[in-house]
Amino acid sequence: MIEVSHLTKRYGAHLAVDDLTFTVEQGCIYGLLGPNGAGKSTTMNLLTGYISPTAGTITVDGHDILEEPEAARACIGYLPEQPPLYPDMTVEEYLLFAAELKGVRGRAVRRAQAQKAAARTGLADVYGRLIRNLSKGYRQRVGVAQALLGSPKVIILDEPTVGLDPAQVIEMRRLIRELGRTHTVLLSSHILSEVQAVCSQVLILSHGKLAALGAPESLGAALGRQGVVHVTALGEGSRVLATVRGVPGVENAELTSQQNGEASVTAHTAAGADLRAAISGALAAAGCAVLALTAEAADLEDVFLQLTESEAAADEAEPAQAAGAEAAAKQPGAAQADDAQTDSAPGGKGE
Amino acid sequence: MLAIFKREFRSYFTGMMGPLLTAFLAVGGGLYFYALNLTNGLTDFGYYTLYRTIILFIFYVPVLTMRSFAEERKNRTDQLLLTSPVSVGGIVLGKFFAMCAVFALPCVLYAGMILVLWGLGAGAAAVGGAFACLLCYYLLGCAAIAIGEYISSLTENQIIAAVGSLAAILAAYLMPSLQTLYSTGSTQALVIFLVVLAAAAAAAGLRSKSFALGCGVFCAGTLVLGAAFMLRPAWLVTAFSAVLDALCLFVPFEDFVGLSFSVPALVYYLTVAALFLFLTAQGVEKRRWN
Numbered sequence: 192m193i194e195v196s197h198l199t200k201r202y203g204a205h206l207a208v209d210d211l212t213f214t215v216e217q218g219c220i221y222g223l224l225g226p227n228g229a230g231k232s233t234t235m236n237l238l239t240g241y242i243s244p245t246a247g248t249i250t251v252d253g254h255d256i257l258e259e260p261e262a263a264r265a266c267i268g269y270l271p272e273q274p275p276l277y278p279d280m281t282v283e284e285y286l287l288f289a290a291e292l293k294g295v296r297g298r299a300v301r302r303a304q305a306q307k308a309a310a311r312t313g314l315a316d317v318y319g320r321l322i323r324n325l326s327k328g329y330r331q332r333v334g335v336a337q338a339l340l341g342s343p344k345v346i347i348l349d350e351p352t353v354g355l356d357p358a359q360v361i362e363m364r365r366l367i368r369e370l371g372r373t374h375t376v377l378l379s380s381h382i383l384s385e386v387q388a389v390c391s392q393v394l395i396l397s398h399g400k401l402a403a404l405g406a407p408e409s410l411g412a413a414l415g416r417q418g419v420v421h422v423t424a425l426g427e428g429s430r431v432l433a434t435v436r437g438v439p440g441v442e443n444a445e446l447t448s449q450q451n452g453e454a455s456v457t458a459h460t461a462a463g464a465d466l467r468a469a470i471s472g473a474l475a476a477a478g479c480a481v482l483a484l485t486a487e488a489a490d491l492e493d494v495f496l497q498l499t500e501s502e503a504a505a506d507e508a509e510p511a512q513a514a515g516a517e518a519a520a521k522q523p524g525a526a527q528a529d530d531a532q533t534d535s536a537p538g539g540k541g542e
Numbered sequence: 543m544l545a546i547f548k549r550e551f552r553s554y555f556t557g558m559m560g561p562l563l564t565a566f567l568a569v570g571g572g573l574y575f576y577a578l579n580l581t582n583g584l585t586d587f588g589y590y591t592l593y594r595t596i597i598l599f600i601f602y603v604p605v606l607t608m609r610s611f612a613e614e615r616k617n618r619t620d621q622l623l624l625t626s627p628v629s630v631g632g633i634v635l636g637k638f639f640a641m642c643a644v645f646a647l648p649c650v651l652y653a654g655m656i657l658v659l660w661g662l663g664a665g666a667a668a669v670g671g672a673f674a675c676l677l678c679y680y681l682l683g684c685a686a687i688a689i690g691e692y693i694s695s696l697t698e699n700q701i702i703a704a705v706g707s708l709a710a711i712l713a714a715y716l717m718p719s720l721q722t723l724y725s726t727g728s729t730q731a732l733v734i735f736l737v738v739l740a741a742a743a744a745a746a747g748l749r750s751k752s753f754a755l756g757c758g759v760f761c762a763g764t765l766v767l768g769a770a771f772m773l774r775p776a777w778l779v780t781a782f783s784a785v786l787d788a789l790c791l792f793v794p795f796e797d798f799v800g801l802s803f804s805v806p807a808l809v810y811y812l813t814v815a816a817l818f819l820f821l822t823a824q825g826v827e828k829r830r831w832n
Contacts, residue, residue: 202832239625243830265627275622277549279556291545292626337622 192217192345192375193238198247200233200399207233209399211247215345220371222390222407223379224495230399231379232272235349238377239269252344265294268343268374272350274334278323282314282333285322286340293341308336312366327354335366346370348378352385364389383495395495418460419487421447422470426479428454434477438469453482543628546636547643550610554644563606567648570598575655585664587656588675589799596679596792599686600715604707606644607690608700610637611826615698624830634691634823638815641687649680671801678798681811685791686711688818695822714791721786728775731782732767739763 193215254263286305428449554560690707747756797804
């Protein structure tokens, strides 16, 4: 969908984006992750054609952003870091204007699209109000609604949850996941839990370079991080522990608690392996009924710190290419676990 | 382009800006119209009203144009425009036509005043001349709007844009009298051309980050100017005054005052407008590359 090749952007002596190469596949939600100043916004401005690269090429749906700028931009809906709103317009006027700007033909079609976008982003209540009088959260939603107009194939959102309250953050993530079913979504964030919560693919930027690319869970594996499985089973502690240790692929296991005939064991597994089925099967065979079994989703935080903190890691320049979408598909646990951790997200920068 | 035109035009009338500006020109012109055309019975609307109120442009145009690009950049709404499937040329033209449409409103009122004169018994020649004059007045305004739009695209501060446009239009207004203050010989013309050349060469060298290019431009220009100075010194004087003439934005309008018609004046105003719209589009496009 988007092909980026050797993308470089230089501001005077400052290298904002340094030789970035990656491909965004259709129908996935991509997260662009990096600390402040890593080049996330610059990359997004380059992808949307707001600024032009110093070197390298960007192709959106087969259209080169420099050769056919209008065709390429027509494929993209963009929410910049600061929503581009006209305070003297009402939400309705603004969305109708944005739809016309994006070349949506026909007054009735524009009206229908604007209403649909407003309904999807929860703007129905403020549809007739002046943007000047809206709160930050609503303004952010108007910005997202604007990006949906004209049904672009790719939706690029620069820090979409900044400034939202926790309930709105959850709502925004639900919307992004919903958009991911029909569009290719690329969002940026410096908040790890957010990317882990909604993205199927993660691009980690550090000092303008691509430090890693892959599914959030497999990134840990690619960097040699062990997997962790927590299991609680009915039975004697030593017996449960021995059974878990006996499962091929389990490198280490320890007993964490033992009470009322239930034993909890934490198993450390080889990188990238999913041993939940094997462990539960072995315990069942040993006569210990499994009461609970969870795999710890790979902790992106470790990966992130490892990749972005040390200059050495960034200078390696070899992106850790992890097994992509199929690894993500194998991790239903990650998709279920995410809503639980949404509350840590807001705050951050931009207020 | 149409979307930008409509939004821009409407935005002048959601606030006070459009009505205030329209009232400013209407009252200014109306005072002269009432005092000279109606009370004193003078039928020449072009001379007694339009020509005498042309100084109002010095205030009208900067206030009209100051926000066009500066406000977009300040509010970051330029990100919406520049990432939408609309060409930069379309954005620049959409804004320009919207401002020309706002400026058309007082001109429509002026047209009404001319019709009043006609109704009061002014001759067909006077009425026709007044309409021709109004056409030139409108194009003069559009050319000034293009200059203001260009200056607005250079900054994100509306006040700086307004002051810049005011200075530019004031300089154009005063240029004829400045011209008469300093009579130029060929030596002065050569010196001034060399200074301009040096500035242009320095700009070219800095822009392309090439010392050789800057020096090359300067050397080539110096050779041409030097040869002209040695062989045909009169050319330099003529060229110099031609350049200054081109900067006198308000002078061609005088061709229309007194019931005459001048195609070169119309062409001049259209050329100025086209030149500054082109520069605006180039400037906006160039900012992507910085």
